[in-house]
Amino acid sequence: MSPSPVPAFALRGVSKRYEAFTLHPLDLELAEGQIMGLVGVNGAGKSTLLRLLAGLSLADGGQLEVLGHRLPEQQVQAKQHTALASEDMRMYGSQTLSWHFDFVRRMVPQWDGAYAEHLRRRFDLPADQRVAGFSHGQRVKALLLLVLARRTRLLLLDEPTTGLDPVARAEVLDALAEVLMDERRSVLFSSHQTGEVERLADRIAFLHQGRLLTDEAKDSYLERWRRIVGHGYAPDDLGDWPEVAQCRRNGSLVELRVRAFSPGLQERLQARGMQIHQITPLTLEDIFVSTVREHSGATA
Numbered sequence: 001m002s003p004s005p006v007p008a009f010a011l012r013g014v015s016k017r018y019e020a021f022t023l024h025p026l027d028l029e030l031a032e033g034q035i036m037g038l039v040g041v042n043g044a045g046k047s048t049l050l051r052l053l054a055g056l057s058l059a060d061g062g063q064l065e066v067l068g069h070r071l072p073e074q075q076v077q078a079k080q081h082t083a084l085a086s087e088d089m090r091m092y093g094s095q096t097l098s099w100h101f102d103f104v105r106r107m108v109p110q111w112d113g114a115y116a117e118h119l120r121r122r123f124d125l126p127a128d129q130r131v132a133g134f135s136h137g138q139r140v141k142a143l144l145l146l147v148l149a150r151r152t153r154l155l156l157l158d159e160p161t162t163g164l165d166p167v168a169r170a171e172v173l174d175a176l177a178e179v180l181m182d183e184r185r186s187v188l189f190s191s192h193q194t195g196e197v198e199r200l201a202d203r204i205a206f207l208h209q210g211r212l213l214t215d216e217a218k219d220s221y222l223e224r225w226r227r228i229v230g231h232g233y234a235p236d237d238l239g240d241w242p243e244v245a246q247c248r249r250n251g252s253l254v255e256l257r258v259r260a261f262s263p264g265l266q267e268r269l270q271a272r273g274m275q276i277h278q279i280t281p282l283t284l285e286d287i288f289v290s291t292v293r294e295h296s297g298a299t300a
């Protein structure tokens with residue numbers, strides 16, 4: 001029997017408490033080679049989770065393993081194969097990008113200089129200009145480059161395209177898509193760009209107010225959500241049906257957003273007098289907004 005594969009990371013009951021925020025005990029696992037998109041509104045706890053996985057902060061409870069290494073006990077081994085890119089990271093402003101290449105190369109044995117140079121040209125970054133003079137977008141791309149060229153097995157990316165113009169964003173996403181074709185590379189990335197998550201991720205993790213609401217394969221997650229539009233009589237208790245996330249009525253018109261569509265649900269609605277005109281899929285953006293509204297108690 002072959003040994004069971006080691007997950008990129010595995011969290012069991014991991015929690016973190018700050019003065020005004022709690023990351024509630026959560027279980028989360030990512031198989032090697034998979035890409036997980038982490039979504040949630042501002043302050044949901046995404047960066048907190050990424051920092052725990054990067055070994056930059058300590059969990060208050062639970063067990064955390066990265067590439068089979070327990071944190072914090074085996075963090076040296078875990079950090080060898082893990083890289084975090086986040087806006088908080090700093091470069092040495094008085095030094096150039098070439099200097100940074102050299103600096104990281106001396107510390108990181110698996111640094112891929114040829115790939116770093118390839119990305120530098122692709123991202124159109126100057127090699128010999130002091131990085132203090134970089135624009136925001138140049139800085140974001142440079143930080144990402146310095147992380148990607150380390151060729152680590154686990155990549156943790158905290159909003160990797162924030163503040164980039166559409167052209168720069170496309171370049172970065174193409175570079176990421178290229179990296180992600182490597183089947184042993186695992187990635188957890190947070191983003192407010194739900195379109196990016198929809199395009200790149202294999203799995204979706206949804207954090208809200210420090211709680212994990214969803215951890216599911218992207219395809220099945222998108223598949224089970226639907227918008228149903230119809231008219232006529234619709235049951236008064238629709239809001240209580242577990243499949244229904246949102247229900248809006250406008251005269252005789254009824255619009256539902258359902259989180260667990262099935263032909264059986266359609267039949268039940270029709271049996272209760274609703275004439276259905278349209279059943280369409282929802283984008284991740286639609287699902288995100290519906291879920292946040294539902295959990296924030298909003299009605300619209």
Ligand SMILES: Nc1ncnc2c1ncn2[C@@H]1O[C@H](COP(=O)(O)OP(=O)(O)OP(=O)(O)O)[C@@H](O)[C@H]1O
Nearest residue numbers: 018019020021040041042043044045046047048049
């Ligand atoms: N070191 C810290 N000390 C105290 N509170 C903190 C610390 N780090 C994070 N927090 C709090 O934890 C909460 C979650 O922050 P976090 O940065 O994880 O959210 P996020 O989902 O990444 O948000 P955003 O999308 O805005 O980046 C916030 O209320 C933040 O103020």
